Amino acid sequence: ETGVTQSPTHLIKTRGQQVTLRCSSQSGHNTVSWYQQALGQGPQFIFQYYREEENGRGNFPPRFSGLQFPNYSSELNVNALELDDSALYLCASSYYGQMSYEQYFGPGTRLTVT
């Protein structure tokens, strides 16, 4: 069974730039959720994708957008980067339809905005 993978591992961007982060879900999973984790805090829900459509969104502005592909992999795009966007970005996959809804996380992408 292949686990959740994310790329890149680390990224440094300048304020105002755009970034794309990638996630491959665990085999057998059909749902991907993205989270932002700032230092000392728990992960904050950005959004979830199921069947290539957004299926729930947290309190993040529209400059945070995403995609899910037919193979269930996903991208997170952030436009007009701000210094406060510096954080660990986590992707989690799960199987929609499973009662317990357990999510499994990738290792994350650490984004630094300067």
Next chain:
Amino acid sequence: RKEVEQDPGPFNVPEGATVAFNCTYSNSASQSFFWYRQDCRKEPKLLMSVYSSGNEDGRFTAQLNRASQYISLLIRDSKLSDSATYLCVVKGVAGKSTFGDGTTLTVKP
């Protein structure tokens, strides 16, 4: 008030101790509940799901009280390897999962 609240700790306990973590949530429509552990600068890893009847996995016991909107995690016979941050997670509707900010546990020899 945060949707999911945890005591941040830190909890510093000796090996072999029993330690309990608590978590409260505000949304009574919440559907599923979990405990994750997160090691420093790593991703969260699922520790256990929490069921209304309570559940146990080895040294770990989780309980849910829907009436009080309260979740707990009990760790018995603590090991050095249990040192981590423990995250309480509550799933609501429309795919949204809300994490607490975590409780830090350090187990000392």
